[in-house]
Amino acid sequence: MTHRRPLIAGNWKMNGLSGDGFELAEALVDGMADVETPAYDMLICPPFTLIGGIAALLDDSAIALGAQDCHAAEKGAHTGDISAAMLADAGCDFVIVGHSERRTDHGEDDATVKAKAEAAQGADLIAVVCIGETEAQRDAGETLDVVCRQIQGSVPGNSIAANTVVAYEPVWAIGTGRTPTNDEVQEVHAEIRKEISGLLGEEVAQGMRLLYGGSMKPGNAKDLLALADVDGGLIGGASLKAEDFFGIAQSCP
Ligand code: PEP
Numbered sequence: 001m002t003h004r005r006p007l008i009a010g011n012w013k014m015n016g017l018s019g020d021g022f023e024l025a026e027a028l029v030d031g032m033a034d035v036e037t038p039a040y041d042m043l044i045c046p047p048f049t050l051i052g053g054i055a056a057l058l059d060d061s062a063i064a065l066g067a068q069d070c071h072a073a074e075k076g077a078h079t080g081d082i083s084a085a086m087l088a089d090a091g092c093d094f095v096i097v098g099h100s101e102r103r104t105d106h107g108e109d110d111a112t113v114k115a116k117a118e119a120a121q122g123a124d125l126i127a128v129v130c131i132g133e134t135e136a137q138r139d140a141g142e143t144l145d146v147v148c149r150q151i152q153g154s155v156p157g158n159s160i161a162a163n164t165v166v167a168y169e170p171v172w173a174i175g176t177g178r179t180p181t182n183d184e185v186q187e188v189h190a191e192i193r194k195e196i197s198g199l200l201g202e203e204v205a206q207g208m209r210l211l212y213g214g215s216m217k218p219g220n221a222k223d224l225l226a227l228a229d230v231d232g233g234l235i236g237g238a239s240l241k242a243e244d245f246f247g248i249a250q251s252c253p
Contacts, residue, residue, distance in 0.1 A: 002206040006225060007165060007232035008249040009043040009128065009211060010239025011068060011096060021050040022057065027242035029061045038062065040232065040252040043094055044239065048082055055091025066094030066128065069102055072115035074122075084116075084123035095120045096128045096234075098154050100171045110153025118156045121163045128165045128234065129154050130213070131192075135172035143170075144191045151195045159200055161207030167234040168192060173214025175236060182223050185212055189229035218247030226253050 016024065025044065032042060045066040046054050058065055071081035087095055097120060098113030108116075117127040131150035133143045147168065155164065168188055173179050180188070189210050197205035212224050213234030224230055225248075232252070238244040 004209050004231040006040040006252040007209050008040050009234045011236050012046045016050055025054045025057045031246050032063055040249050051090045064093045067092050068096050070095045072119045084119040084125050088123045094126045098130045113154040126163050128167055130167045130169055132169040132171050148195045165209045167211040167213050169213035177215050179215050186227040193229050221248040221251035225251050
């Protein structure tokens with residue numbers, strides 16, 4: 001069986017000014033320095049405004065840096081937007097694309113998300129492509145159809161495990177304290193891997209990391225991270241406290 005090294009990714013969303021943001025990053029750097037041989041990769045995705053400063057703080061650390069969004073175009077007349085090349089230039093290794101809050105707040109559809117993921121890959125960033133069903137879709141029994149459609153629509157056709165991570169985040173579990181059962185998470189992740197295998201081939205599917213996101217906390221992380229097709233977590237609220245984020249990271253099998 002392919003070994004997929006877990007990825008513990010923090011999505012800070014629209015949180016953090018220079019004071020508390022840098023303090024959190026410093027606490028994570030210090031915490032990571034104390035972990036002798038981490039069994040996971042750690043990633044933090046602060047808001048754009050803190051990326052330059054945090055890149056400097058992370059310089060000698062094992063923590064990777066990512067952004068929460070990028071534009072699909074390389075450059076040009078897109079006021080207020082940030083390109084993937086700009087993120088790479090600022091020190092990012094990763095970028096989240098297609099988070100459900102972007103899909104909802106900014107009307108991003110699968111085609112937009114795919115274009116952003118292509119831009120990220122083209123700038124040598126690793127795209128963290130987010131997918132997940134709404135509560136109504138789950139209640140209607142459509143979860144597997146929805147995530148498969150999102151994989152087909154949002155993941156570029158030439159993606160490889162080295163430049164793409166998929167995050168399954170049930171929309172109704174984000175920031176709500178609710179999660180699917182462990183069996184439900186495993187069922188969806190297995191289906192996602194099968195769909196990726198059909199799209200990109202079995203070898204890519206076996207190597208690609210699939211993260212679970214949605215109210216992951218130190219108290220539920222161990223069971224979620226032990227699931228066969230869960231290769232880490234995308235963590236919102238609990239990534240804003242160093243202790244909780246490490247509590248999740250240290251739960252990796
Ligand atoms: C997220 O925003 O990606 C997320 C999973 O948030 P939370 O952990 O707060 O549910």
